[in-house]
Amino acid sequence: MASAKNKNGQGCVYQRKDGYWVAQVSLGKDDNGKPKYARKTFKREEDALHWRDKALVEQRQGVFTVPSTVTFGEWLDIWLTRYVRPHVRPKTWESYEYIARFHLKPMLGNVKVQALQTAQLQQLLNQRHQSGLSSRTVELIQITARASLKQAIHEGLVSRNAAEHLRKPKKVAKEIRVMTVEEMRKLLTVADDDRLGTAFHLLLGTGMRVGELLALTWADVDLEQAVIRVNKAAILVKNADHDTDATANKTCVITQPPKTKHGHRSIPITDDLVRYLRRWLIFQRRERMITGADYQDKGLVITTMFGHQVSQRYLARKLQQLLSKADVPVTNLHALRHTYATRLLESEIHPKVVQELLGHGSIGITLNTYSHVLPDLKKQAIGKLEGMLNTRARWQGQLG
Known part of the structure; x- marks a missing residue:
């Protein structure tokens, strides 16, 4: 076996009986005081020498990583x-x-x-x-x-992050579907004949996320002050029990607080929506009395006739049924939130207020999301300057 050992601290390179070359550098001592080494095997001596020299430089720089076979x-x-x-x-x-x-x-x-x-x-x-x-x-x-x-x-597994300087593909802005005022009215008129119509009145009247709506309880609704407090959301997740019990559902719904402080917010509601909710509360109480012991009262605002939480999938299907009945173009539940925000901006509500009502983390998110409204708002703003700059310069008299 040929070998080429160097002084302490400089590592070594040696050849095994099978002809392969091994590069070795010292890693100090382990907890028991025994020497530790990092080794790597190569077919050629020059490759082993190169790796050893590189490893020693990286050790001095504090960026050396122990060779690993972890994928x-x-x-x-x-x-x-x-x-x-x-x-x-x-x-x-x-x-x-x-x-x-x-x-x-x-x-x-x-x-x-x-x-x-x-x-x-x-x-x-x-x-x-x-x-x-x-x-x-x-x-x-x-x-x-x-x-x-x-x-x-x-963890000392790698010395650099290979994903740090990747170039992301250019984002393609999605076209946001916003309902017209007439489409809103058509949908709500049809929804009034449906038991879940309240859900669509609330989505269009508050801009809540669907998960926030489905977790909303009457304790969060102050009809006297005409305000709704958002403090939680219903989220569909994988059911951990399914891993050990094949008979358990693959998914389950959990309720959790908003991700950020901006998600906690109070949303004022209109007098019309207050009156609508009062009537819905009375109807819900009657339903509970009729259903009797089978009713599970969890205090939710949007429920099945037995008091259970409504699933987002079922609410999405219901929306499609109502849109078809109202002869309104197909859209999704999230579009109702976009519609709420757009109506506010069209009414010249300051974007900062809209941001707080929607629970966005920054005003930049609001402005970027609803940039389609800004051109019209700019025209309205410029229109307000009309007359303010109406003066007549002396040279204009020379034009006759």
Whole structure:
């Protein structure tokens, strides 16, 4: 066995009996006082020498990482289990897990995490974008990869983040469907004949998110002060019990507080909506009396006839039925929130107020989301200057 050992602190390179070359650098001592080493095997001596020299430089710079056979897919599993799931909301974990399982692992899961290159991740983003995947999902792929590799740096598994300088595909702004005033009236007229009509009056009259509406209780509604307090939302998540019990439902609904302080808010409501809610409360009480012991009173505003929480999927189907009956173009539940915000901006309500009513984290989100309203608002603003600048300069008299 040929060998080329160097002085202490300089590492060594030696050849094994099978002909392969081993590069070795010292890592100090372990907890028991025994020497620790980092080793890597190469077919050629020059490659082993190069790695040893590079490792020694990185050690001095404090960026050296111990060679590892952990793949990117294995690291993603560790990261999701150890660093994500215990510390984030269930829906956030589902999002990370979905991106890892369907996008990162299939293409890059077998690549050793220390060998992962920025070019490989960029190619993945480009392919996903070209396949028609939404720009938001492509962005989530980058976010997931970057977050997982950032933690890998803290673990000493890698020395750099291969996802740090990726170029995101240009976002394509989605066209927001906003109902006209006439369409609003048509929908609500038809909804008045439906038991769940109250849901659509509230969505168009408050701009609440659907999850916030479905979690709304009468304790959150102050009919005397004409205000609704938003402090929670119903979220559909994977049912953890399904992993151990195949008979359990795959999903379940949980109620959780808003993600940010901006989500906690009070929304004033119109006198018309107050009167509507008073009538609905009386109807709901009568329904409870008729149903008797089968009624489960959870204090919810929007319920089934037995007091159960209404699912978002069922409410979405109901909306489509009512739109068809009202002869209004197809749209989705979230469009009712957009419609509420647009009506406010068209009424010259300050965007800051609209931001607070919607629970947006910043006014920038509001302005970017509803930029389609701004051109008309600009014209209205300029129109108010009419007459303020109406003077006559001396040179105008020379024109006759």
